[in-house]
Amino acid sequence: MKHLILICFALGLSMTGFAQNNTKLSSVDFVAVLNNNHAETLYYYENNWKALREAALKNGYIASYQLLEIEPSEATPYTFILITTYANGMQYENRETHFEALIKASGGLKLLNAKQPKDFRQVVHGQDPVKNH
Template sequence: MKKIFLLVLLFSIQFSVAQENERVSTVDFVQIINGNRAEAMYYYQHNWKVLRQMAIAKKYIESFEIMETTYSEEAPFHLMLITTYSSKTQYEQREKHFQELIKAKGKLELLNDKKPTKFRKNLFHKENVMHQSKEIAVRKNK
């Protein structure tokens, strides 16, 4: 009986750790070009962010973040755009879900009628970025 209990306990622990690791993110590293910071920020606030707020409301994503950083030769980008999905299933449905949201939102909102190719360049795009479990992250920081 004790062996069965221990096996069930070990399986439960493994299952809960595996669930912690289900989060998946995409990360974009964006360079603002031609000094068009106002246009880029407007675009991301009124389009990218709005779509993600809609996605959270529909439970299509877990979270999102726009991070701004200083441009340098070693890191030639200004923005990092992170979208996090709560599970692999949510991640795998991202294209379908965002197409639905884009259609519902309607046309792009642009500052000064500048198209995205005039004010931004996506330098790097990372798909399927896996999150570590909290236990691993805590141990690593000690």
């Protein structure tokens, strides 16, 4: 009887892990443009962030991504919303390793007007992970 209980417990744990592993997870960042550097910020995200996500999508490292732009307001003091969605927990857990390899292969940061990211953008809020239902 003990063995049956242990087997049921082990199966339950493995099924729980499987269900969690198939849950899509996202990383969401809300980004403000600093000092009217909209062109630099957009260039940075299109030529670095977006390019890396396109490569990650092609390599099966992510499920999807979105680079959204809104008009900032007092209630929403940011211009860009960056969303990276992972197909499952394994993709999410391996995200740092995968992006490090893609960054290394990309040849480095592409910047407009030689301005550094800290000079033209600020992540106002980041939420990681976000469950997708």
